[in-house]
Amino acid sequence: MTRAQPQAKDATRSKWTDKAVYAAGAVVWRLVDGKLRVLLIHRTKYRDITLPKGKVDPGEMLAETAVREVHEETGIRVSLGVPVGVSRYHLPSNKQKVVHYWAAEATDDAIRESTFVPNREIAAVEWVSVSKARSRLSYPVDLEILDFFARLVDDGVLRTFPVIALRHAKALSRGDWDGPDAERPLTDRGLRQAESIVGPLRAFGVRRIVTSDAVRCVQTVKPLTKALERKAVKTAKISQDAWEDGQDDLRSVIGRRVRSGKPAVVCSHGPVLPGILSEIALATGTIQGSYVGSAADLEPAAFSVVHLSATNPGSGIIAIETHVPKV
Structure with a gap:
């Protein structure tokens, strides 16, 4: 809780x-x-x-x-x-x-x-x-x-670090795209959304950026990587294609982020986000409730900040908050 x-x-x-x-x-x-x-x-x-x-x-x-x-x-x-x-x-x-x-x-x-x-x-x-x-x-x-x-x-849970689950910004619909789904790009609105969330994400001290290797996710975090002068870690383990094929590995990606104790953002896809939030709960021994599902129900470019104790790992999830871009 x-x-x-x-x-x-x-x-x-x-x-x-x-x-x-x-x-x-x-x-x-x-x-x-x-x-x-x-x-x-x-x-x-x-x-x-x-x-x-x-x-x-x-x-x-x-x-x-x-x-x-x-x-x-x-x-x-x-x-x-x-x-x-x-x-x-x-x-x-x-x-x-x-x-x-x-x-x-x-x-x-x-x-x-x-x-x-x-x-x-x-x-x-x-x-x-x-x-x-x-x-x-x-x-x-x-x-x-x-x-x-x-x-x-x-x-004893004042000092915390965030693991942030981010849904990619607005992308072209599948019906408007002839190429592979993983190469589907952001719309103009999506590109504006990606720029608009840089400030809010930086407000939480994000230093590590992990993203699905799909183009729409990579484009979403590009303005943040530029602002932080850091490279994003691209991985198919949290991609929608891998999730649909049963080849994803959310547990290893999220487990590493939780163990690191460092502020991080993980950019993925709408259908994958419930699994990401569930893995954060599992990795911290947190009893799952409706708040986990609510935190995963994100609009394009929205993100949920999961606050974890930096000094008392047994405390589980301390708080979750959700932010929605105005663009």
Whole structure:
């Protein structure tokens, strides 16, 4: 069972949230002499103390908003960990504001590279214990997020790594393609989708890219490989052709990714994704439930982030969240 419920899909909005203001942020944390500290910001205009966050820019997905806003407000570049909740409240305009939060570790290198100086927006930042943060935060909604974060700390599963299951972007239909199915390319929309998911995937610290050797999968990860300056590992073991012929080997591919403990994305095909998610659950000893099927039911270029403990392998899947491109 996941400790954190899946995040709402980026492209799925209930009726009342259609007019909402969306934002994203993080509970940024670090260890100082073995003691956990979280980052609070003091805002100049509002004279308050809160968590770093900000509104979604046009075309952005929530995950990249969170990483961008943390960097803009604190000077620290982070990769996102486990989702730690969603806060909802009314603005003075009576619009709903919906803010998605993740846990995010600030590495020593990221802190050294920070160029933060007090400015018109942020007067100061400070690192405090969780208990002190509870007494200093200005808003009850922030306390709810902090409490969820604290439960992850208590469970010993705060430090995580993601294995991301990605469905290839929009490809030409079989009816419009005369060649072998494995050579079926992306449409123009699919190529735009492939570009649009680079930022969100990078937000989770992806460093390893594994893809089906089908053209439509290789094209989907090409913009990411370029951005990361890394080569993708192409394999027929997770291809649709191999899956249809009973020649796939999802277990070895996923097992290697889980054992590595490194952030990775695995790009495959709609019919293959349920098997990939099931193998992640099996590799981590997680009891499978409906959430596994939901995480595998992806639109073209959508992806599910499966968060696994980096320090406690027996914890199983910590959380799953799904993201859908806006293109």
